[in-house]
Amino acid sequence: MSKKNSNDEKEAKMMKHVYLDNAATTPMAPAVIDEMTQQMRENFGNASNTHYFGRRARQVLDASRQVMAHSINAAETEIVFTSGGSESDNTAIMQTALQRQNLGHHIITTAIEHEAVLKPLKYLQAHGFEVTYLPVDQQGLISLADFKAALRDDTILVTIMTGNNEVGSHMPIHEIGNILKDHQAWFHTDAVQAYGLLDIDVKRDHIDLLSVSAHKLNGPKFLGFLYRRQGINFPSLIKGGDQEDKRRAGTENIPAIAGFAKAVEIDTTAEKHARQARYAAFKQQIIAGLKANQIDFAVNGSLDSDNLQHVLNLWIKGVSTYVLQTNLDLAGFAVSGGSACTAGSLEPSHVLTAMYGADSPRVEESIRISFGKDNTAAEVDQFITALVKIIKRVKKTASVN
Secondary structure (H helix, E strand, O other): OOHHHHHHHHHHHHOOOEEOEOOOOOOOOHHHHHHHHHHHHHOOOOOOOOOHHHHHHHHHHHHHHHHHHHHOOOOHHHEEEEOOHHHHHHHHHHHHHHHHOOOOOEEEEEOOOOHHHHHHHHHHHHOOOEEEEEOOOOOOOOOHHHHHHHOOOOEEEEEOOOEOOOOOOEOOHHHHHHHHOOOOOEEEEEOOOOEOOEOOOOOOOOOOEEEEEHHHHOOOOOOEEEEEOOOOOOOOOOOOOOHHHHOOOOOOOHHHHHHHHHHHHHOOHHHHHHHHHHHHHHHHHHHHHHHHOOOOEEEOOOOOOOOOOOEEEEEEOOOOHHHHHHHHHHOOEEOEEOOEEEOOEEEOOHHHHHHHOOOOHHHHOEEEEEOOOOOOHHHHHHHHHHHHHHHHHHHHHHHHO
C-alpha cells in the first residue's frame, strides 16, 4: 500500500462522519438493540409451535402486535407482519387488484409514489388494469378536485402515500378517506416515511390498508407490517405456511419484531411532536445559514408545518447533485440526491420531475437532507459550513474554467 493511500485511510478513520440521510434508513436505537439481543439469547422458539418454547415466542409476537395496533388505532387482528414496506405495498396493491377485478380494473395513485408502489402498478397495467397517475403541484401535493374527477364507479383501489420521502409533502389523507368511505374502492396508503413522525389513525381517516417499515424509525431492517382493515380478505402474496393467521407465510422473526415494538413504544406522541419541532428548527438553521452566506438556492416543496419536518430538499442553483453529494461525502456528511444513483449514472428524480418538469434545473441540482434522532444543532452548523465552502469552491472553479 502506498504512503498516500495509508494516510488517506487514517484521515478517513479520524474524520467525524455526520449522518443526514435518515429518510433512507435510520440507525437502530440502543434500546432496540438491547431488546433484540435479549430475545435472540432467550427466545428462539417458533411461534407456530404449541410447546413451551413456541408459546413463549407467541407471547412476544402477540404483545408486539398489540403495540403496533395501538399506534395506529387498529385492532390486533388487523396487523400483519411482513418483510418491510416493499412487501406491504406489493401485497396491498397486487392482491387487491386480483381479488377485486370482477368489480373493475381502475386504480388511482400519484406521480410521486415510491417505486414499491409504482412498479407493481406498472405490472398491473401490463396485465389489463388501468391506472390514473394524479399530478402534483410545486408543493408536492395532489388536488382534491383532480382526485374527485379521476374517481370512477369501477375504481377498485386508491393508493396514495401519506408523506413523500423526497420532499416531505403530506398528502390530504383524511380528506381522501372521507371521500372514499362510501365508495367501493379500498384506500391504501404507504405510510413508510410518515409512521413515527405523524399521528396516524386508520379509523379517523377511513384507511383500509396501510404499509409501514421498521427501519425508518430506528428499528431493524427487513421488517414491517401491513394494516388490513377487518373484513378485507385476500390470499397471502407469499405462498407457504399458515403464519399470520394465513395472511403471510413464513416463520415470524421474533427478535426483530420485539425490537420493532420497542422502537414504537419509545416513540411516544410527545416524542414525535418534539422531534418534528426540532427538525423544523434544523431546517430554519440551514436556510438562515445559506442566506447569510448569500448562497443562491431554493426549497423544493414547501416548509408547511404539516409536512414531514425531517426532510429538507434544496435546489443549489448551478451545482450538480453529483458534485454536491460527492464533495459532501468527502467532507464527512451523508446526504442523498433528489435522484437515485444506478450503475454509475445519476437518474433524474421522478418526484422533482413531476413537481417541476423534466427540463427544470432542479432535477439535476438538488440534494435531500434528512434528520434523525441523533442529530444535533452543532452538527447542522458543521454541515452548513461545509456546504457553503463546497458551493463557493465549485462555483469559483466553474467561473475560472
